[in-house]
Amino acid sequence: MDAPIRKHNATDEERFWAKVDKSGDCWTWTAAKTNGYGVFRIKPRNMVAHKVSYIWAHGPVPKGYEVDHMCFNRSCVNPAHLRLLTHQENGQNRTGANTNSKSGVRGVYWAQGQWIARACIGPKTILVGRFDDLGEAERAITEWRIEHMPVSLRDRRRRVSGPLADA
Incomplete structure (x- = not known):
């Protein structure tokens, strides 16, 4: 299998969306995952991919809130499937x-x-x-x-x- 072609001047957004399969209702993260959640590196740190997608679509996550998957698919990064909840509210959706x-x-x-x-x-x-x-x-x-x-x-x-x- 050939190594992926990398664009050296790619923006964070170009790198991110190149790792997403948008063929279904859920936009599935196809790169690195931890516990089913996508992981994306934006220098200098790794972030969960769904949070990056939420921030780019809706703005910063306020302190005390988490990004929740309404579709229950941990690898989904579709901003329409994401919402903000407190930790307690997120736990209610187990x-x-x-x-x-x-x-x-x-x-x-x-x-x-x-x-x-x-x-x-x-x-x-x-x-x-x-x-x-x-x-x-x-x-x-x-x-x-x-x-x-x-x-x-x-x-x-x-x-x-x-x-x-x-x-």
Whole structure:
């Protein structure tokens, strides 16, 4: 395989966009990645590629905010798929259950012979309820997050198209 042709006088923008596949709705970063996130070097440091894309399209990221992927694709750099959230808000938009979860459902745990549905907002833990049925616990915690965690896009999308839509 031939080495890529490098333009010595290329601007940062030219170098950046040469590493992006825009063939789909998500614009996929095709170069170096760490944990699925694109990495781009702008002297003197490396930056996550989606943040670079956001800054070029929308301006600087204010202190206390993070750039979130609304598409849930870590390698996407499409500015239309990116938004600003606080760290706490970004955490509300998590993918799913912890890896050690026995239920496989985010926020639902087995304890004392029942499924316990709990949610965390910042330092607070809220008991949503105790359930005999895992499906009921999942519906309750998801509906709670939709009402109390407005940036949780995954729950909202799941309600529209997933098993909760039929409930």
